[in-house]
Amino acid sequence: MSENRAAEDLAAIREMMARTSTYHRSMAPPLLASGAMGVSTAVVGVFAELRLTLYFAAYWQGVALVTLAASLLLVWRQARAKGEAMWSPPARQMARALLAPFLCGLVFGVSSALRPGGAAAAWSLVPLWLLFYGCGVQAASAALPGGLRGMGWRFIVLGAALLFALPQLAERPSLAWAHAAMGVSFGGLHLIFGLVILIKDKGRDAP
Amino acid sequence: MSPIPELDKIIHERKRMAIMSLLAGARSLSFTELRDQLELTDGNLSVHIKTLQRAGYLAVTKSVRQRRPLTTLALTEDGRAALETYINQLEDIIRRARGEPP
Numbered sequence: 001m002s003e004n005r006a007a008e009d010l011a012a013i014r015e016m017m018a019r020t021s022t023y024h025r026s027m028a029p030p031l032l033a034s035g036a037m038g039v040s041t042a043v044v045g046v047f048a049e050l051r052l053t054l055y056f057a058a059y060w061q062g063v064a065l066v067t068l069a070a071s072l073l074l075v076w077r078q079a080r081a082k083g084e085a086m087w088s089p090p091a092r093q094m095a096r097a098l099l100a101p102f103l104c105g106l107v108f109g110v111s112s113a114l115r116p117g118g119a120a121a122a123w124s125l126v127p128l129w130l131l132f133y134g135c136g137v138q139a140a141s142a143a144l145p146g147g148l149r150g151m152g153w154r155f156i157v158l159g160a161a162l163l164f165a166l167p168q169l170a171e172r173p174s175l176a177w178a179h180a181a182m183g184v185s186f187g188g189l190h191l192i193f194g195l196v197i198l199i200k201d202k203g204r205d206a207p
Numbered sequence: 208m209s210p211i212p213e214l215d216k217i218i219h220e221r222k223r224m225a226i227m228s229l230l231a232g233a234r235s236l237s238f239t240e241l242r243d244q245l246e247l248t249d250g251n252l253s254v255h256i257k258t259l260q261r262a263g264y265l266a267v268t269k270s271v272r273q274r275r276p277l278t279t280l281a282l283t284e285d286g287r288a289a290l291e292t293y294i295n296q297l298e299d300i301i302r303r304a305r306g307e308p309p
Contacts, residue, residue, distance in 0.1 A: 006300040010298065014228075016228030017228050019229065
């Protein structure tokens with residue numbers, strides 16, 4: 001066998017293996033942690049009466065960054081326990097897919113926080129964040145395990161429904177309700193999908 | 208220098224090598240997923256699957272999902288080991304051709 005044929009075959013094997021690789025670390029712990037964080041953040045937001053847009057945007061974006069860091073830590077611990085690299089090809093694929101929509105959500109959040117505005121400005125962030133997050137998760141879905149493939153669409157549908165429903169209301173609900181909407185949507189959906197994955201993981205051999 | 212080891216003829220066939228590689232990346236794939244990825248006909252894929260199954264490289268599971276038959280394929284431990292050996296042999300061939308130590 002020639003060197004060229006061997007190199008060609010090797011490249012083909014690696015390309016094929018990467019094509020079907022899905023992210024096989026259990027997503028249940030980071031999803032459940034994100035869900036619990038979302039719900040508790042909403043509860044604190046409602047009762048701490050964080051009414052200004054600046055506080056609303058900064059509060060939720062700060063929590064999102066902490067949740068992201070906690071999720072990465074959980075994934076890193078799983079990878080370390082198995083002696084595997086954390087940044088596998090599907091993990092990199094997921095990160096690339098999520099990066100642009102996350103940055104767009106962050107830009108919208110920062111720009112809204114800097115503009116003076118009341119509940120209306122803060123409320124407009126909720127559907128936008130849902131849509132951006134949904135797009136990111138959906139773009140990453142090729143690398144996600146089967147149980148998570150529909151998650152992105154759920155966020156997109158929820159964001160779109162909220163976007164169309166809000167202008168129909170005679171009066172924009174208070175910011176306490178915006179915190180509640182964040183808790184129900186981000187917290188609730190993460191908890192639901194975390195539980196689904198947890199049940200699926202228990203139903204088969206752990207990877 | 209040690210002689211070049213003989214490559215596994217079962218994996219060496221390009222379509223079978225592709226089947227093994229796709230399955231190595233995934234835990235398992237359905238017959239239709241594999242057929243669509245490789246753009247093969249049902250008959251052609253079946254022949255390759257039988258060859259790999261006879262060699263003990265592939266496990267085939269038949270079940271019913273939503274009232275439809277579902278054929279799921281996965282690499283066996285032997286299949287995974289054979290593919291790993293094959294990859295090592297290819298790397299060895301490249302190293303030898305470049306005059307690098309094995």
